[in-house]
Amino acid sequence: MAKVHAICLLCILTLVLSGCWSKRELNELAIVVALGIDKVDDEYEISLQIVDPSEISMRQATTQRAPVVSYHSKGETIFEAIRKMTTTAARKPYFAHLQVVVLGEDLAKEGISEALDLISRDHEFRKDFDVVMSHEATAKEVLNVLTPIEKVPANKMLNSLKVSERAWGTTIAVNIDELVTTLSNKDAGALISAIEIHGDKKLGADQTNVQRVKTPVLLQYAGLAVFKEDKFMGLLTEGESKSISFLKDKIQSTIEIIACPKKGTLSTEITQSTTKVKGSFEHGEPKIDVQIIVEQNVGEVECDIDLTKNKSIDYVNKKTAQGIEERIKKTLETIQQQYEVDVFGFGDALHRTDAKQWKKIKDDWISIFPDLTVDVHVKVTTQGLGTLQNSLLNNPKEE
Amino acid sequence: MSMSNNIKTSPSHTTNDLLYTSLSKNIKVIQNTLGHSNDIIIREITIGASDSHSIAVISIDGLSDKTTISNSVIDKLMANIEEEQNIEITTINQYIRNSYLTVGDVANIEHFTALFNAILNGETVILLDGFAEGIVTSTRSAKDRAVTEPSTESVIRGPRESFTETLRTNTALIRRKIKSPNLWIKTRVIGDVTQTDVAIMYINGIASDKVVAEVLARLDRINIDGILESGYIEDFIQDSKNSMFPTVYNSERPDVIAGELLDGKVAILVDGTPFVLVVPALFTSFLQSAEDYYQHWMISSLVRVLRFLGISLALVAPSLYVAITTFHQEMLPTAMLISIASQREGVPFPAVVEALIMEVAFEVLREAGLRMPRTIGPAVSIVGTLVIGQAAVDAGVVSAVMVIIVALTAICSFLFPAYGLSNTIRVLRFPLMILAAMFGLFGVMFGIMVIILHLCSIRSFGVPYLSPFAPLIIQDQKDAFLLFPRRKLLTRPRLVNQKNIVRGHNNKKIKSRK
Numbered sequence: 001m002a003k004v005h006a007i008c009l010l011c012i013l014t015l016v017l018s019g020c021w022s023k024r025e026l027n028e029l030a031i032v033v034a035l036g037i038d039k040v041d042d043e044y045e046i047s048l049q050i051v052d053p054s055e056i057s058m059r060q061a062t063t064q065r066a067p068v069v070s071y072h073s074k075g076e077t078i079f080e081a082i083r084k085m086t087t088t089a090a091r092k093p094y095f096a097h098l099q100v101v102v103l104g105e106d107l108a109k110e111g112i113s114e115a116l117d118l119i120s121r122d123h124e125f126r127k128d129f130d131v132v133m134s135h136e137a138t139a140k141e142v143l144n145v146l147t148p149i150e151k152v153p154a155n156k157m158l159n160s161l162k163v164s165e166r167a168w169g170t171t172i173a174v175n176i177d178e179l180v181t182t183l184s185n186k187d188a189g190a191l192i193s194a195i196e197i198h199g200d201k202k203l204g205a206d207q208t209n210v211q212r213v214k215t216p217v218l219l220q221y222a223g224l225a226v227f228k229e230d231k232f233m234g235l236l237t238e239g240e241s242k243s244i245s246f247l248k249d250k251i252q253s254t255i256e257i258i259a260c261p262k263k264g265t266l267s268t269e270i271t272q273s274t275t276k277v278k279g280s281f282e283h284g285e286p287k288i289d290v291q292i293i294v295e296q297n298v299g300e301v302e303c304d305i306d307l308t309k310n311k312s313i314d315y316v317n318k319k320t321a322q323g324i325e326e327r328i329k330k331t332l333e334t335i336q337q338q339y340e341v342d343v344f345g346f347g348d349a350l351h352r353t354d355a356k357q358w359k360k361i362k363d364d365w366i367s368i369f370p371d372l373t374v375d376v377h378v379k380v381t382t383q384g385l386g387t388l389q390n391s392l393l394n395n396p397k398e399e
Numbered sequence: 400m401s402m403s404n405n406i407k408t409s410p411s412h413t414t415n416d417l418l419y420t421s422l423s424k425n426i427k428v429i430q431n432t433l434g435h436s437n438d439i440i441i442r443e444i445t446i447g448a449s450d451s452h453s454i455a456v457i458s459i460d461g462l463s464d465k466t467t468i469s470n471s472v473i474d475k476l477m478a479n480i481e482e483e484q485n486i487e488i489t490t491i492n493q494y495i496r497n498s499y500l501t502v503g504d505v506a507n508i509e510h511f512t513a514l515f516n517a518i519l520n521g522e523t524v525i526l527l528d529g530f531a532e533g534i535v536t537s538t539r540s541a542k543d544r545a546v547t548e549p550s551t552e553s554v555i556r557g558p559r560e561s562f563t564e565t566l567r568t569n570t571a572l573i574r575r576k577i578k579s580p581n582l583w584i585k586t587r588v589i590g591d592v593t594q595t596d597v598a599i600m601y602i603n604g605i606a607s608d609k610v611v612a613e614v615l616a617r618l619d620r621i622n623i624d625g626i627l628e629s630g631y632i633e634d635f636i637q638d639s640k641n642s643m644f645p646t647v648y649n650s651e652r653p654d655v656i657a658g659e660l661l662d663g664k665v666a667i668l669v670d671g672t673p674f675v676l677v678v679p680a681l682f683t684s685f686l687q688s689a690e691d692y693y694q695h696w697m698i699s700s701l702v703r704v705l706r707f708l709g710i711s712l713a714l715v716a717p718s719l720y721v722a723i724t725t726f727h728q729e730m731l732p733t734a735m736l737i738s739i740a741s742q743r744e745g746v747p748f749p750a751v752v753e754a755l756i757m758e759v760a761f762e763v764l765r766e767a768g769l770r771m772p773r774t775i776g777p778a779v780s781i782v783g784t785l786v787i788g789q790a791a792v793d794a795g796v797v798s799a800v801m802v803i804i805v806a807l808t809a810i811c812s813f814l815f816p817a818y819g820l821s822n823t824i825r826v827l828r829f830p831l832m833i834l835a836a837m838f839g840l841f842g843v844m845f846g847i848m849v850i851i852l853h854l855c856s857i858r859s860f861g862v863p864y865l866s867p868f869a870p871l872i873i874q875d876q877k878d879a880f881l882l883f884p885r886r887k888l889l890t891r892p893r894l895v896n897q898k899n900i901v902r903g904h905n906n907k908k909i910k911s912r913k
Contacts, residue, residue: 019837023725025750026743031736057741096729097736126729152737 030091033068033154036139037115038104043074044115046081047102047140048093049154056151066207067151070143078118095122098129099154100161101176102195104139108225108232113183120180127177130161133225135194135235142195145204148215157219161193164221169254170241171221183230187365188348189341190227191244194235196220228341236334243331246292246324247344249275255299258319264303268296268320271383279350281357288346288374290328296320297384301391308389313382321378328376336370346372416510422453422528428511429457439518446476452491453528457514462521464540471501472523472536492530500525504537519594543568549651551818554690561651566596566670569653573600573666576657581605587618589632593625596670597632600656605663605891605899610860614665614678629669629676636667636678639857643826645819646859648680655689663896679860679895683867683879686710688816691882700881707880709814712807713824714850717754718835718843720804724750726839742798751836753797757805758832760787762825765809862894 036047048071055067071089075081086092101119103112119125134142143153150156164171171193182190199217203209209217223241226233236244245251251273257265272295280287298307298316305312335343347365351358361368419425426441433439442456454476458468476499496505508514509532514524521539546568549561562569570584581603589597597618601611617636626632633647634640650656651673656666659677667676677684686706691699723730724739731739746753764783771779785791787806792799808828815821827850834842857864867875875892877883890900 015837019842023749023836023839024728026724026728026736026740027746029728029740031733031740033733051737051740053737053741054744055741056737094728097733099733 024094028091029094030089031097032093032095033097033099033152034102034143034157035095035098035100035119036102036104036134036143037078037107038138038140039107039110039115040074043076044078044081044107045072045074045104045138045140046078046085047072047143048082048085048089049143049152050089050093051152064207066146068146068153070140070205072140078115079122082118095124096126098125099152099158100129101131102139102142102157103131103133103192105134105136105232106138108133108227111230112227112232113230116176116180116183120176125176128175130158130173130175131179131192132157132161132221133192133194133232135196135222135225137197137201141197141201141204142219144201145197145217145219146207146209147219148210153219157195160219160221165245165250166252167254168242169245169251170223170238172224172245172248172250183227186229187342187362188345189233189339189343190230191224191343192227194222194225196222226335226339226341226343228339233339233341236331239327240331240334243324243328244335244343246273246275246328247277247290247331249273249277251275256296256320256323258316258323260303260305261315262304266298266303266305266316267300268316268382269299270294270296277344277346277349279346279353281350281354284357284360286350286357286361286368286372288349288372290374290376292324292328292376292378294320294324294378294380296380296382298382298386301388303391306390307385316382317380321380324380325376325378328378332374332376336372336374340366340370342369346374416512418509418511418514418526418531418533420529420531422455422526425526425533426455426457429514432511432515442473444473444477455526456523457518457526458523458538459518459521461542462519462540463523463538464521467502467538467540468523472525472538475499475501476525492527492532492534495525495527496534500534500536502536502538506535508533508535516594546572552650552652552655552689552816554688554693556693557690558652558654560653562653562668562673562675564671564673566598566668569668569673569675570598570600572653573656573660576653577602577660582660585611585615587615589618589621589623590626591622591624593627595626597626598668600660600666600668602660602663605661605896606665607663607895607897610665610679613860614667618667626669626671628672629667629674632667632669633676638859642853642857643823644682644854644857644864645685645817645823646678646680646857646864648677648684648817649674649819650677650817651675652689658689658692659684661891661902663891663899679858679862681859681862681866681892681895682820682854682864685815685817685820687878692885696882696884703881706814706816709811710820710824713811713814713821714828715831715843715847716804716808716811717758717828718831718846719840720801721751721754721832722835722839722843725836739798739800742800745795746798747796749836750801751832753801754804754832755829757787757791757797757801758808758829761805761809866894867892 030050031053032048032050034049036049038045038047050069050071052065052067052069055065071085073081073085073088075084082093103115107115120127145153147153147156150159161171161173165173172191174190174192179190179192182188196219197204197217198220201217204217209215222235223238224236224244226236242251242254245254251270254270255267256270257267260266274293276291278289278291280289301307307313335341342365346369347358419428426443429441430439438460440458440460444454444456446452446454456468456473476495496507508517508524514533517524517535523536523538525534525536527533543565544563546560546563548559560572562572574582579602582600583603584598584600586596586598588594599611599614599618614636618632621632621635623631623635629649633649637646639646648659656675656677660666664677664679667678669676686703691703724743728736743750748756764779764786768776768779768783787802791797792802812821812825815824831843831846834846836842838845854865855863855869863870866872867879872893874890877887878892889902891902893900
């Protein structure tokens with residue numbers, strides 16, 4: 001009997017003593033939504049954007065407090081800096097809901113691999129947040145801008161990134177896993193979307209920034225940043241960024257503008273685009289063949305063109321294809337000649353076609369890439385004209 | 400123990416249990432035994448030409464029908480026998496019995512035990528001076544409640560009748576639904592003091608003989624002074640006495656009981672309660688309502704899915720809340736986490752204490768609402784809405800999400816057609832909450848596993864409780880989680896019933912095909 005009692009006691013004690021071990025009440029957490037990493041004089045400077053839940057809530061009337069708070073601290077390593085932050089922050093930072101990581105431009109120039117180690121190693125970080133780079137600003141400054149409509153600036157950064165990737169094509173959302181995978185591949189270069197501050201950087205943190213109709217300080221995505229190995233090389237223009245999206249088969253929808261036969265312009269909305277990258281070897285010479293099949297609708301007509309005729313549609317198709325093709329070729333030139341880094345994954349394409357041949361050239365890939373022959377073929381079909389047939393400009397002239 | 404059982408069910412009379420020849424002596428014994436209680440009516444009359452025969456008519460006021468006694472017994476005895484001058488004194492008792500009493504059911508008795516049994520059941524005993532025997536005439540008239548609408552299992556479509564407290568009415572209600580000579584009734588008298596009639600009903604040829612024998616054996620084993628409700632019987636006959644899950648089904652609807660009898664189950668009716676027991680009872684029976692069978696099968700199937708969802712929510716909703724908000728915040732979408740966090744700002748208790756307070760408050764309210772006199776009811780509901788409602792949230796004691804969780808749990812626990820299971824679920828969510836508070840989702844998972852293992856281990860009269868899920872019986876899935884159309888429901892549940900499995904006489908093919 002005594003034995004049974006002892007076992008019962010043991011069971012209960014094991015439960016009670018080990019229970020509630022890693023318990024965290026919700027009001028003991030500081031929910032981190034954005035993390036900024038800068039390099040200042042050989043030290044990392046960490047910025048955290050932490051949500052103040054009671055300010056976000058719908059229930060209570062808003063007070064004058066900001067919806068998010070940012071904390072900063074410096075340290076020799078990022079881990080140290082984060083832990084040091086507990087001396088200033090009200091609660092322990094909780095990273096599982098991190099939305100976006102902003103890498104400072106200075107850090108990016110020196111190399112981002114070391115900085116990414118902690119956030120891809122630590123178990124508390126989920127691996128689904130996106131990484132962006134601040135351009136002409138520090139990460140700290142970016143995290144200190146309040147944004148209208150989206151109370152949490154991190155959400156605004158994430159939303160703009162995703163929406164512009166879907167509808168405009170100049171940004172690419174890269175999450176930490178993809179970034180680390182690309183960086184670990186020595187032959188390929190990474191691409192990260194870059195974010196800029198428009199306006200006076202110091203005013204962004206002020207509540208007045210979100211109280212006006214026209215927001216004085218804005219965050220905007222500027223285009224794609226090219227990384228060679230893990231160092232920032234340069235920022236691509238809007239057109240170049242879009243071309244890269246085409247090449248990487250990331251375009252879901254975007255707008256193309258073409259010139260009309262006479263004068264004026266016509267813009268089309270691309271509704272679907274599929275890109276096939278095929279590698280081949282001709283006498284040991286690597287060659288890349290890119291096929292892009294685009295479907296589009298006519299979006300806006302600001303010129304005199306009779307869209308009811310097949311000929312005009314053929315013209316629109318041809319012109320769009322030409323426009324896309326030329327821009328891609330130009331972009332390829334920039335990447336190949338200026339940056340000399342394979343951000344498109346052409347190496348992988350060649351590897352897939354012929355692993356043996358690829359092995360031979362693999363070590364020289366960096367020197368081969370700038371002179372690689374890339375054939376680009378764009379095929380465009382127009383599906384619809386919208387709710388009008390011909391432009392309103394067109395009709396009176398015919399009479 | 401077994402001896403007392405014998406006395407109870409089939410009295411073995413001793414010599415001094417025999418009636419005396421002398422009427423006055425008999426009356427004295429009766430009065431002494433019943434303690435001169437004033438509801439015993441002993442009417443002494445004399446009959447015959449010269450008032451030569453003393454007769455006593457004994458009954459209990461309130462239990463027997465006075466009109467029948469005066470019209471069919473006393474009136475006949477007094478009026479007629481006077482005119483018959485030539486009756487032999489030695490045969491007068493037979494004469495009375497055979498020619499004069501105009502009541503339906505007449506029997507002879509020779510023992511005091513039988514006499515007491517008869518008058519305590521509302522019958523009238525006629526004792527004649529000079530004869531060591533009495534005549535029992537059936538004059539029972541219990542004050543019976545009318546057959547009314549069921550109060551616990553209401554349906555939109557379906558019969559509106561429910562059982563009453565009278566055993567005979569209840570057996571009649573079932574017989575009216577199943578007009579088969581094979582509907583058999585076996586009765587037992589249980590309770591040394593209360594002498595309660597207990598009847599088991601089953602359809603001979605459909606119900607398993609083993610189960611019937613087992614039910615009778617378990618009923619015979621009951622040794623107690625009184626049975627006041629079928630709950631007493633349920634507790635005595637159920638398989639696993641320490642299980643919180645009910646392994647005996649009960650219903651107050653004759654149509655439900657008739658349906659169960661057609662499945663091959665055995666019903667146990669207890670005098671004095673409208674709740675009829677059914678064995679063997681399976682887990683799924685508690686999630687099925689009579690109305691499922693009266694409406695379109697697709698709707699019934701959807702409603703059943705909803706009930707399974709309800710049982711899961713009622714069981715785990717509070718513990719999931721506790722586990723996720725204290726251990727697994729990363730599982731929530733960010734917007735939701737922020738929203739919940741903002742509500743938790745300023746709540747002074749940990750989530751588990753908050754949950755326990757609210758759940759206990761709700762249980763208290765519910766219990767109070769049940770036991771309150773009707774007239775004070777509204778007062779309770781007003782106070783209740785304040786306690787577990789907006790006022791509690793505004794006061795900052797609990798978060799709004801917690802109120803939603805408690806309300807959801809409460810509503811879900813009312814979703815069960817059978818009240819017994821709902822009680823079990825109500826109780827089980829408390830240990831789950833504690834587990835959630837200590838180990839998070841691991842604890843909840845552990846608790847659920849223990850519950851499921853337990854469910855798998857128990858049986859009801861030999862039938863696995865979780866069948867047809869565990870063991871999985873494919874052909875019985877037609878009437879478990881979902882309900883198939885009626886033309887597909889042609890076989891009876893396999894484990895409950897093993898000999899007469901096909902419903903309807905034209906459906907023999909199904910049997911041969913198997």
